[in-house]
Every structure is written in C-alpha cells, then in structure tokens.
Amino acid sequence: MKKSLFDQGYLDEQFYQLEELQDEVSPNFVEEVVTLFFRDSTRLVTNIDQALEKRPQDFRKLDACMHQLKVSASSIGAAKMKNECTSFKEFCGKESLEGCIRSFQKLKKEHSTLRTKLENYFQLLRQVGPVEKAVRSGK
Amino acid sequence: MENPLLSARAEAFPAGLRVLVVDDDPTWLKILEKMLRKCSYEVTTCSLATEALDILRERRDRFDIVISDVNMPDMDGFKLLEHVGLEMDLPVIMMSIDGETSRVMKGVQHGACDYLLKPVRMKELRNIWQHVYRKKMHEVNIETHSFGEDINILCNGFEDLEDRNLTDGTELSSVRKRKDVDYKDLGDQELNDPSKLKKARVVWSVDLHQKFVNAVNQIGFDKVGPKKILDLMNVPGLTRENVASHLQKYRLYLSRLQKQSEGNCSGDISADPINTDNKGNFALKSSISIPKESVLTRHVGTTESLTQGIITDVHVREIKRTLPVGVSESKKALVGEIPSTQKASSIPQLGVYLSFEKSAPNVEEKACDPTTPKDFMQYPKQENLDAFSCLTNSNHQASFDLSSSSVTSVISATFTNEKDLNNPCEMNPAPADPRNGHFSATPPVACMIGSVSFQVKHGIVNSHDIGTILKVDGSPSKSTDSYIDCTHNQGCFPITCELSSNSETESDSWPDDLHLFAQEHSNWFKDSETGGEYLYDHFDEYLFAW
Numbered sequence: 001m002k003k004s005l006f007d008q009g010y011l012d013e014q015f016y017q018l019e020e021l022q023d024e025v026s027p028n029f030v031e032e033v034v035t036l037f038f039r040d041s042t043r044l045v046t047n048i049d050q051a052l053e054k055r056p057q058d059f060r061k062l063d064a065c066m067h068q069l070k071v072s073a074s075s076i077g078a079a080k081m082k083n084e085c086t087s088f089k090e091f092c093g094k095e096s097l098e099g100c101i102r103s104f105q106k107l108k109k110e111h112s113t114l115r116t117k118l119e120n121y122f123q124l125l126r127q128v129g130p131v132e133k134a135v136r137s138g139k
Numbered sequence: 140m141e142n143p144l145l146s147a148r149a150e151a152f153p154a155g156l157r158v159l160v161v162d163d164d165p166t167w168l169k170i171l172e173k174m175l176r177k178c179s180y181e182v183t184t185c186s187l188a189t190e191a192l193d194i195l196r197e198r199r200d201r202f203d204i205v206i207s208d209v210n211m212p213d214m215d216g217f218k219l220l221e222h223v224g225l226e227m228d229l230p231v232i233m234m235s236i237d238g239e240t241s242r243v244m245k246g247v248q249h250g251a252c253d254y255l256l257k258p259v260r261m262k263e264l265r266n267i268w269q270h271v272y273r274k275k276m277h278e279v280n281i282e283t284h285s286f287g288e289d290i291n292i293l294c295n296g297f298e299d300l301e302d303r304n305l306t307d308g309t310e311l312s313s314v315r316k317r318k319d320v321d322y323k324d325l326g327d328q329e330l331n332d333p334s335k336l337k338k339a340r341v342v343w344s345v346d347l348h349q350k351f352v353n354a355v356n357q358i359g360f361d362k363v364g365p366k367k368i369l370d371l372m373n374v375p376g377l378t379r380e381n382v383a384s385h386l387q388k389y390r391l392y393l394s395r396l397q398k399q400s401e402g403n404c405s406g407d408i409s410a411d412p413i414n415t416d417n418k419g420n421f422a423l424k425s426s427i428s429i430p431k432e433s434v435l436t437r438h439v440g441t442t443e444s445l446t447q448g449i450i451t452d453v454h455v456r457e458i459k460r461t462l463p464v465g466v467s468e469s470k471k472a473l474v475g476e477i478p479s480t481q482k483a484s485s486i487p488q489l490g491v492y493l494s495f496e497k498s499a500p501n502v503e504e505k506a507c508d509p510t511t512p513k514d515f516m517q518y519p520k521q522e523n524l525d526a527f528s529c530l531t532n533s534n535h536q537a538s539f540d541l542s543s544s545s546v547t548s549v550i551s552a553t554f555t556n557e558k559d560l561n562n563p564c565e566m567n568p569a570p571a572d573p574r575n576g577h578f579s580a581t582p583p584v585a586c587m588i589g590s591v592s593f594q595v596k597h598g599i600v601n602s603h604d605i606g607t608i609l610k611v612d613g614s615p616s617k618s619t620d621s622y623i624d625c626t627h628n629q630g631c632f633p634i635t636c637e638l639s640s641n642s643e644t645e646s647d648s649w650p651d652d653l654h655l656f657a658q659e660h661s662n663w664f665k666d667s668e669t670g671g672e673y674l675y676d677h678f679d680e681y682l683f684a685w
Contacts, residue, residue: 014258021173021261029173037166067210068164071236074258075166 002121010114014077031122037076038115044069045108052101062100063092069107080110153268154179161191161207161219162234171206171259178265188214195227202229203271206255209235209242217249224250224365228384230270234259248366250379274380343385350374351385360393 005011015030022029048065051058070085084107091099158180162168168184175182183202185191188211195202205223209216220231233246236257246254252270255263343351354371355363365383372382 017258017260018170021170021177023177025176026173033166033169036169040165064210067236071164071208071210071257072166074236075164075170077258 005117005121009079010117012077012079014074016077018076031125034076034118034122037072037078038118041069041072041081041111044072045111048104052097052104057095057097059092059095059100063089066092078110078114081107081114084110153272156180156268156271157201157203158182158267159191159194159202159205160184161188161205161211162186163208163211167208167257171264174259174261174264177261180268187211188216188219191219192222192226195223195229199227202227204230204232204267206232206234206267209233209237209246217245220246220249220251221364224380224383225387228380228387230274230380232267232270250365250383277378277380347372347374347377348385351382351389355386355389 002011006015018030018033026032044065048062048069051062051065066085066088070082070089073081073085084103088100088103088107091103156178158175160168160171160175160182162171162184163186165186168186172182172184183194185194188207191205191207195205207216207219211219216233216235220233223229223231230252231250232253232255233251234255234257235242235246238256243254252274253267350372351368354368357371358364358367363386365379365386368386369377369379369382
C-alpha cells in the first residue's frame with residue numbers, strides 16, 4: 001500500500017526518512033508526525049482560506065501563508081501537496097487571484113486525499129501488527 | 140560543577156553536543172528533534188525566535204550550536220542569526236525549504252556557518268558538530284598563538300584589579316568567569332571539552348582594533364553588523380565570529396561608558412568598566428586601539444589605588460572623557476617622569492615610569508607638535524625600560540599633558556622594537572587644555588625588546604583620575620608596570636595601558652594584548668587633529684594600552 005502511495009506520487013523520499021527515524025524509543029514516530037502534520041496543516045489551510053476571502057487581496061501574505069504550508073508538507077514528504085503549494089505561490093507572484101483560488105482547491109483536495117490514504121495506511125499497519133516491519137519492507 | 144559530565148561529554152564528542160533547534164513548524168521541530176537525538180546530541184527545541192534568544196541569554200554556556208529556520212513568525216531568522224552571533228557567538232545553522240542562491244547567500248552573509256535545505260537529511264545533521272569544532276579550533280589557535288605567559292600575568296593583574304574595583308558584581312563575575320575560562324590555564328577548564336575550548340579568543344591588537352573601530356565608525360554605529368565590519372576591516376584570517384564577539388564587547392563597553400559618563404565625572408574610581416566589562420577579554424585580549432577619528436576610544440581607567448610604582452594590575456577607571464590623553468595644543472614638555480603635579484593618588488604614575496627597569500638609552504622628551512600627530516610616546520621594552528620618554532620622530536618636544544578640556548588630545552605612545560633603536564616614537568599629545576595633570580612618559584628610545592606605540596586619541600584626561608598603568612611584561616620575566624598617570628582636573632579619563640612585552644622570542648605575538656581604553660567623549664569626534672596613526676610598529680611583545 002505504501003508503495004502505491006509512493007508510486008502515485010503522494011509521498012516522497014522524506015517519508016522513508018521518517019520511517020528510518022522510527023525506533024524502539026519512538027515506535028509510533030511516523031504516525032505521530034503525520035498526525036501532527038495534519039493538525040497543523042489543517043490550521044494553515046484555514047488561514048489561507050480566510051486570507052483568500054479578504055479584499056483587497058494581499059498576495060504577499062498569501063504567499064507567506066502558503067509558504068508555511070509548503071514547509072509543513074515537506075516535513076512528511078507530501079509531494080503532491082508540495083507541488084500544488086508551489087503552483088499556488090506562482091499564482092501569487094502573478095497576482096492572479098483566480099489562479100490562486102483554483103490552485104488552492106486542488107491543494108485542499110490533495111490534502112484530504114492524503115489524509116485519508118495515510119489514515120488507511122496506519123490502520124493497516126496496526127492490523128498487521130508485529131509483522132509489520134517485515135511486511136512493510138515488502139510493500 | 141559538572142566536571143564529570145563535561146568531561147564525559149568532551150570525551151564522547153561529538154555526542155552530547157548541545158543543540159538548540161528553532162523552528163515554527165511543529166512537525167519539523169519534532170522531526171529535527173528526533174534526528175538530532177539519533178545523532179546522540181542533546182536537543183532543546185523551541186518554536187519562537189524570541190524564545191530562543193531568551194533561552195540562549197539565560198544560559199549562555201548551555202549550548203554549542205543553534206539550528207534555526209529562516210522563516211519565523213516573530214523574527215526574521217537572519218536577525219536571530221545575527222543576534223546569536225553577536226551576543227553568544229555560537230555557530231548557527233540556517234534551514235529553509237527555499238534553496239535559492241540569494242537566500243543562501245544572505246544566510247552566509249549574516250554569519251550562518253551552514254545553510255541546510257529542507258527536507259533535511261540525517262546525514263547532514265550528523266555533521267553539524269564540525270562547525271562547533273572548527274570554531275573552537277580556530278579560536279584556540281589564535282589564542283595560543285598569540286598569548287604567552289604574559290597573559291597569565293595580565294590575568295592575574297586583572298583579577299586583582301577586579302577585586303579592587305568591583306562595583307558591578309554581576310558583571311564582574313561574568314566577566315571574571317569569562318576571563319577565567321579564557322585565560323586561566325585552559326587546561327583547568329575542561330579544556331577537553333570542546334564547548335569550553337570555545338572560550339579562546341582572538342587577540343585584538345591595537346592595530347586590529349583600530350581597524351575595527353574605523354570600520355564601525357564608517358558604517359555608522361547604529362547600522363553596524365559583524366559582517367559589514369569584517370568586510371571593511373579586510374583582515375585575512377579574521378572571522379565573522381571574531382568580529383561579532385568583539386563587537387559585542389565593544390558595545391558593552393560603550394554602553395558602560397555611557398552609563399559612567401552619566402554619573403561620574405569625578406575622579407571617583409568606581410567600577411572599572413574595563414575591569415568589569417571585558418576583563419579578560421578586553422583588557423587582556425582585545426587591544427583596543429583608539430581610532431583616529433572614530434568615536435570610540437577605549438576608556439582606560441586607572442585606579443587611584445595604585446600604591447606602588449609597579450603595578451601589576453591594570454586599574455582601569457572609567458573616565459567619561461575620552462581617553463586619549465589630551466595633549467594640549469600648547470606644547471608641553473614631556474616629563475620623563477610622571478608629573479608630580481598629578482594628584483596624590485597618582486602615585487602610581489611614578490611607578491609607571493619608573494617601572495621600566497631598563498634604562499632607556501635614549502630617553503628624550505620632545506614637545507609634541509600638535510600639528511604633527513604622529514608623535515608617540517615610546518615605552519621601552521622591559522629590559523630597557525627605564526622611564527618613559529617621549530620621542531618624536533621629528534624631534535619635537537612632546538608633552539603630554541592630559542588636559543581635561545582638551546578634547547582632542549591624543550596620546551600616542553610608540554613602542555619600538557629594540558632593534559629599532561631609532562624607531563620613531565611619536566608622541567601625539569596636545570591636549571587642548573593643559574591641565575595640571577600631565578602625562579609624561581619617557582620611554583627610552585631604544586627598547587630592547589621593542590616598543591609599542593599607541594596613540595590615544597583625543598580625550599580628556601582627568602587629572603586625578605588618570606593613571607595609566609603600563610604593564611610591561613617581558614620575557615626577561617619582568618613585569619613592569621608603568622603607570623602613566625594623567626591627571627586631569629576633570630577627572631575623567633583613565634588610561635590604562637597594559638603593556639606586556641615579551642622577549643624577542645615572542646616576536647610574532649605582538650598584536651596580542653593591547654588595550655587602549657579611552658572613553659568616549661562627545662567632543663571626540665570634533666577633534667581630529669591627531670589624525671595620528673597607531674604605530675604599532677613593532678610588537679615583539681604584547682601590547683598594552685595605557
């Protein structure tokens with residue numbers, strides 16, 4: 001399952017790095033990080049939503065907000081999200097509100113898709129249980 | 140206190156490296172913390188730059204390195220970087236998702252020792268200890284290269300001084316502590332612990348300091364930053380960190396001066412800014428050169444409590460007026476000895492001069508021609524130190540008269556190498572208003588070891604406050620302290636010169652210890668007659684500032 005996540009481009013190398021960090025000391029490290037990520041990124045998404053509704057548009061602020069989200073996305077290797085963030089920022093640079101809004105829609109979609117997929121993933125891991133390590137490497 | 144811990148940490152280096160991570164993104168903070176812990180580092184996290192600064196200020200010694208994100212909500216990461224460099228002089232690594240050249244360059248310009256791109260990899264973090272180590276190596280190298288035994292002597296001297304002039308306990312203790320770490324036998328202080336090694340400092344020679352101050356003034360004190368200063372100074376081998384730490388001290392020094400000038404114009408010797416401030420650092424290590432026209436002059440304080448001719452400590456009394464001994468325009472003849480016109484408390488002055496043991500072959504006094512600010516007073520090297528004589532290269536009679544009212548007094552003393560018997564000593568005195576206090580130094584022309592020339596830019600010397608302690612330490616194992624006591628009516632202006640001269644063998648260590656302290660004075664700038672140069676021509680020994 002993880003492989004598919006990677007294949008489809010939802011996740012990148014960074015996710016592997018997180019898994020490498022997981023050890024006996026923090027056995028649920030990856031899940032903790034992902035949880036943290038979604039909590040924080042949801043907040044950021046809300047910020048951007050609000051910022052988008054302001055008139056007149058402050059593109060610099062939008063850009064800054066999106067930058068934060070991009071950094072956040074990079075933390076777990078959320079590749080698709082990251083790309084969409086970049087795209088959004090480009091629209092900010094061009095001061096195209098419409099472009100920003102469209103991009104943001106896509107971004108939100110990616111965000112929730114990823115969340116679902118990862119939730120499933122972790123659930124699967126839990127089900128697999130102690131065998132997960134071996135299984136995971138096979139995935 | 141934590142000796143066992145510290146040495147344990149030292150042995151395990153780089154394990155146990157104490158890292159402060161600053162990042163506003165909680166996810167990254169968690170990841171970085173985990174990564175660093177995996178490297179066996181000791182990690183502290185915080186999500187705000189201001190919080191980070193507080194933590195760092197609170198326990199300066201608690202961290203070896205700082206890693207910070209560039210984009211922070213409360214403060215620009217670069218600003219944090221600057222602050223840390225200035226105040227704590229710790230290596231700082233920047234991180235960002237943005238790897239654009241301009242950003243990276245900005246980071247480097249602001250003093251980052253590395254710039255990591257997010258997502259950060261473990262292997263990059265594993266290596267960060269090199270920055271800590273490099274810094275320490277660098278500092279230790281410079282330190283050990285420059286300093287010799289004299290430092291210990293000076294240190295001891297300062298310690299005594301501190302004891303006597305302790306007014307600000309906390310300051311002193313921190314300075315003292317610093318000094319202790321810096322100077323005292325490094326071996327004592329967990330030398331093996333890289334975090335302690337860090338304490339070694341660059342030796343700021345008079346010349347170097349002069350450049351520094353010039354740069355600062357050129358930039359404008361308010362806009363100054365270590366990078367800018369470094370660029371202007373254009374000294375190869377000098378690092379931004381060196382400049383940053385020096386700048387920090389300089390600022391502290393200035394602020395202290397200001398505080399002092401607010402209240403204390405009498406010859407009261409209270410806290411000795413130098414003592415308390417940078418004790419080990421400034422006084423000893425950093426030589427402060429008095430910039431020609433720059434504002435800052437180090438203050439040199441001398442304590443009145445010099446009781447003996449030979450004073451092993453440097454007493455520095457902060458005098459509001461700028462230090463450079465003012466040399467009045469009217470010429471004054473330099474007296475071969477410390478003028479007795481000085482206050483009684485200036486007994487030491489005599490000592491100063493007399494402390495030179497060796498007789499100077501050519502001791503002459505020359506009147507200084509105010510128009511030729513190149514006169515310096517020459518201080519003989521220890522072996523030849525007999526008395527100070529002021530020598531002017533142009534055979535001018537130089538008189539040091541520290542006149543308080545003379546804003547533009549500049550005193551320069553030249554120490555010449557022994558080899559340079561004819562080394563021009565320029566005396567550059569010419570206080571606008573000669574006061575009763577007068578500074579006279581009669582350095583022998585020929586110094587066996589060498590001479591140190593320094594120039595004190597105009598300043599007002601307070602008669603009773605001024606005392607300059609010249610301490611000359613030479614390899615001949617003699618420590619001579621000379622005091623040049625400039626007494627001045629206005630009582631402000633301590634000049635402390637600490638000269639330690641080494642024997643010939645130390646020829647390459649000259650820039651070491653020069654302190655030239657002068658107080659800043661508002662009039663300072665106006666007077667630029669001195670335009671003198673610092674003649675730190677030949678330093679075989681440690682410089683002193685008087």
